[in-house]
Amino acid sequence: MGSLGLEPFHVTATGYNLNYLPEYIALRHGFFRDEGLDMTVNIPVPWDGVLDDLHDNSAIMALGGIWVPSMYRDRVQHYTVFAQIANRCPLAILKRGTSEGFQLSDMAKCTVLLKSGGGASCGLFFKMLLRENGIDARGVDYVQDLDGIMLGNLFQGGMGDYFVTDNLSAMAMVARNPKVSIAMECVTQGDIPWSVYYRETENITPAVLDAQRRFCIALERGIAWVMDRDAESFRDELAELFPNVPVDVAVQVTNDFRENRMWTTSSVDRGGFDRWQVGLKDAGLLKVPLSYKSIVDDAPASAAQRGVKSLEQAK
Template sequence: MQRFHVSATGHSLNYLPEYVARWQGFFAEEGLNVSASVPSPWDLVLDDIGAGRAEAALGGIWVPSMYLGRGPRYTPFAQVSARAPLALVGRRGAPAFSWEALPGKVILMKGSNGASVGLFIKMLLREHGVDPVRVGFVQDLDGKMLAQLFAGGMGDYLVVDSPSALTLEAAGGGVVATVLAASGGDVPWSVYYAPGESDAARLAVQRRFVRALGRGMDWVLAHEAAEFRGFLVETFPRFDPDHLVRLVELYRAHGMWTTPRIDVAGYARWQRGIADGHLTAAPLPYEVLIDGRATEVSAAL
């Protein structure tokens, strides 16, 4: 077996196809011993791939985007999730959620694990004709702290991962206003990237990884969540099993998992959001940042 270690920015439900591919033996059938770790702080994923402790980092494509031409070259070669796994939690008794009604409101969203959350919410506001300047944000604090403060009365909305949103709602701490996997549209939310350019040997390994990952996606899409409830409980013991099953079904229905190939249209949309967030001077053309060779084999199967 050949080692393939993933240094990930989290342990998340939207990474499910990778976990399933390991569980079902798809990686092993490709001759890969795939493992994963979640370093703290999250940006140690860059040290891990730079030092060869990991074959890939898993996280937001905004990182390779903002580094291009400014530092080390990080090359995305596949995606695992094509939608944002976030939800907005509002106050009980609030009017039905509308982006157009958010001017003057205050949104709490964590800033301790990267820029994706803020970039995405502000992009959605602009897409709905709302200038983010007209909305108040608290986003320089840890997610757990913000959840406590929201429960204590701070802000009008809280942006959190969807499992946490359902947990908060069940505890009476708010109402899920919108689940962005359903309402937020396509973006390459979580991608695998490696340092530099891949030579033939590394590309061959990435292709094997991608083939197995694609089989993991296909397996999840072919099986209702209730069929593998036990695996979900084992993999995500912090969350209510009913919430996990509900979210997997929602993710399956709304295109969270499609193909390992990074979608061109979703990429272009997300690049505009990244550029509008001033992480890049302008949206980066697909072929400038992405190495699509590893997913060509997957797409052909």
């Protein structure tokens, strides 16, 4: 058993991001401990080490993009997704000069720098967004195999026409550099299961499902905690969680996310799932879009939501 008799519950994550905020809040405020879970997290380098952590059972689940278990299915390994934390894309599109009058069609036949390092999600989403808006994604030139910080420096130095990176880094860059602006925050561009929790299907047991349910209860509480409060009221916590970002930027991005459905419930949204599956298929990662039930088990999240609701009604 873990500390003070708690059940060990180790998560392996592909990164440390503001769109994971409800999990961090749940951990800081003891919501996982309330469910008997000794929650710990590691971030392997490179990021795909999360799959090794699942395979050797050093982690009970991975946190990352649903595109990985989707493309692995029926090819390498079956993974089951049981919860979602980020319901929207946390990227932003940067341009030089003012963003006034910007339209996605402006990006046709331009050079776009795409943040990499944490997987393929950035390029996958951006190219899907172009296709959804009738823009030929193949007519755009991409620079996408470099580190995000390196690309950010190169963009500010004159490389490319646009830079797609995480919203927090984009806001921080704009705060430092008046010569660039945010043309679009992708959090406004519809539901998508950006970040989910998953594990190897063959290793799921009744005990694992029960632990997942309790994890989701804590996560639901973390989501509710964030959604019920203006980020200004917990700016000190944001400063501690993201010390390398100006706290005013962290507050602004958090409130943007709150207002634009970044965090909803721990259930994977079906509409967003179907949309992303089409995007993954069009990108060549899948032969055909997967059905929701073939890869998602919503039972732990649904049971957690019923449990939280019952607790609230009993108060």
